[in-house]
Amino acid sequence: MRNYKKDFPIFRKKRNGKPLVYLDSAATSQKPQVVIDAVSEFYESYNSNIHRGIYAIAEKATERVEEVRKKVAQFINAKNEKEIVFTHGATEGINILASSLRKTFSKNRGVLLTEMEHHSNIIPWQHYTTQQNAPLDFLEIDRSGIVTEKVMAGRNINKSLSTNNYSVISIAHVSNVLGSINSIEKIRNKFVTKRKDTVLVIDAAQSVPHMKVDVQDSAGDFLVFSGHKMLAPTGVGVIWGRENVLNTIDPLLYGSQMIKEVTLSQSSLQNVPEKLEPGTLPLEGIIGLGAAIDYLNAIGMGTIRTHEKRLTEYLLERLCAISGVIVFGPLDLTVRSGVISFSLAGIHAHDVAQVLAESNICVRAGHHCALPLHKKLGVPASVRVSLNIYNDEEDIEAFLKGILDVKRVFSVR
Ligand SMILES: Cc1ncc(COP(=O)(O)O)c(C=O)c1O
Structure with a gap:
């Protein structure tokens, strides 16, 4: 698979020696060099x-x-x-x-x-x-x-x-x-x-x-x-x-x-x-x-959808297997995009995002500008991971390891 990450200069910079794991593309996406050059x-x-x-x-x-x-x-x-x-x-x-x-x-x-x-x-x-x-x-x-x-x-x-x-x-x-x-x-x-x-x-x-x-x-x-x-x-x-x-x-x-x-x-x-x-x-x-x-x-929207779908499948399977995780939204990949919101029993969404941030992993925590929906879901806030073409398996692994770290920090089994 082509390494799309190299097209995005932001990923060249590490923070405290840790690579940027950007999982907040639903908020805004990163920009490839070609876009920066055009501007x-x-x-x-x-x-x-x-x-x-x-x-x-x-x-x-x-x-x-x-x-x-x-x-x-x-x-x-x-x-x-x-x-x-x-x-x-x-x-x-x-x-x-x-x-x-x-x-x-x-x-x-x-x-x-x-x-x-x-x-x-x-x-x-x-x-x-x-x-x-x-x-x-x-x-x-x-x-x-x-x-x-x-x-x-x-x-x-x-x-x-x-x-x-x-x-x-x-x-x-x-x-x-x-x-x-x-x-x-x-x-x-x-x-x-x-x-x-x-x-x-x-x-x-x-x-x-x-x-x-x-x-x-x-x-x-x-x-x-x-x-x-x-x-x-x-x-x-x-x-x-x-x-x-x-x-x-x-x-x-x-x-x-x-x-x-x-x-x-x-x-x-x-x-x-x-x-x-x-x-x-x-x-x-x-x-x-x-x-x-x-x-x-140049990549093709079909290729982008396939790439994100494959990562979503991998992430959903592994995330759902972690005890205490409740994923919101459909599990059927044909009607699901690479936006995955979830809650983790016993830990507030903001605490999850804060601990992940220490490892340079960017996820969103809160109501994601959808308060009525969160009321319906019965949670004040959720953690949201959202994927893009520049994400890969390494990002998913870093994130999953980060979730286990979060549980350890808060002594939740
Ligand atoms: C579904 C949906 N609609 C509308 C918006 C608003 O987009 P913008 O802030 O770019 O105007 C967003 C932004 O997150 C969104 O996710």
Whole structure:
């Protein structure tokens, strides 16, 4: 197997003589040299603002940014680059959609989420449904930690509306806690086909970096994700939507770049993508995202998924065999990504992460921005391991040995 770690300079540096074991990629991914080089090249040789200058470096920057838009479109199999809006991250993407879609909310038309959502896919909807006095319902997940047919037929926590009365359904493609991969197609069939004006938003922050996501198959109306979780810099994200549908979305922010005409009393807006991209875009982030996509494409999303699946299988098998460990989420690898959250009986998640940190092993402890889900799981916090292409068996071994050390430190058998 190719050693992907050598492509990421951060792994060359040891801390107290110990190599970096990075198992927190669901929070943010490490960056390969090619991404760092692309960002440096931008600043060193063609730093300028786009769409404004008519001099050479501004033309080059504009060209590069628009090339990345095309690359993103191809990466998720969008019809064309007009379906790609650059944002500053998944959170901003959901906020833009929620703010605009609120005009469709009413006492009888609300929003449906699931219990497993990240706060970024709860709070914007809470804000705008409250403002519009509209219902906000949640599908209750079962022990498998996934939205199954049974879950969809089962309890809807608030149950304010009947199945086909939702204005918006917004759901994570992959849970950032449970690692569960939800079937967007099944959700769409259940909730959307009956009423054509229901909008399906897919939070793909944890899927696009790790598996082939094809927007033609995913059958959602909008898909959002962040660059920094897919080897690119922070500060850049994407909204995908069909051009005519995207054009129905109102901007969240207003300003330069998005306009056709401006007078002192009024202005007219461009069509998408410019309409939803006011102000200066995160240029270095976009350039870095292009290099990240080239890197991911060179490996192949199929290879990445296979690599992470194999490591997940190995880790799950060994972790579940340690006494006191309770793993959350599905164990079926066909519906699970490389995100593994667990609790360790008798030891708080923060203590686990703290002891691991002493061995330069980075895992996340806490609620992972999913407090309602942790309430459901009956734990205040969990430990989360999340994998990426640069992880290998040695990382898993170091982590498992670290867990045994944690038990020894706290005298737990
Ligand atoms: C499932 C999910 N949605 C949304 C987000 C928010 O992403 P960002 O902080 O990049 O906006 C995250 C981040 O962890 C996530 O895991």
